[in-house]
Amino acid sequence: MAIFEPAEADFAVRTRASFGRQQAMHLLGAVMTRVEAGRVEIELPHKPELTQQHGFFHGGIVATIADSAGGYAAFTLFRPDASILTVEFKINLVAPADGERLIAIGQVKKPGRTLTVCEFEVLAEKAGKRKPCAYGLQTLMCLRDRPDIAEAG
DSSP: OOOOOOSSTTTTHHHHHHTTTHHHHHHTOOOOEEEEEEEEEEEEEGGGGGOTSSSSOOHHHHHHHHHHHHHHHTTTTTTOOOOEEEEEEEEOOOOOOOOOOEEEEEEEOOOSSSSEEEEEEEEEETTTTTEEEEEEEEEEETTOOOOSSGGGG
């Protein structure tokens, strides 16, 4: 695993604060459980409202937390005066997202001045065992001079 140098010492505080403003994550019940330079983990407990017709987590829900995990992994390396947007992502749903919770892990593969590439993995945890249910790759854009605060809009 690559070791990345964050642009500021308080990157984890800034990353968690931004995540805290994401109403979509709040609505789903997702929690950011780990923040490191270039790596983020987000967990999502099972709720019937997040499932598809077979009782598995819906693929759109899997993609949503995967996108946030990768995005925030990139965000940890950005300067405080920058914000982030996803440019694109590709997800492979490799197994049913069947479990008591999902764990999305985002990891920076290639940081860049404007574009950063991340990979993500989503695990379904059931009866204490974790099984991969999705893998993906995404590209994120650093928006300089656009602080990631609610008032910046």
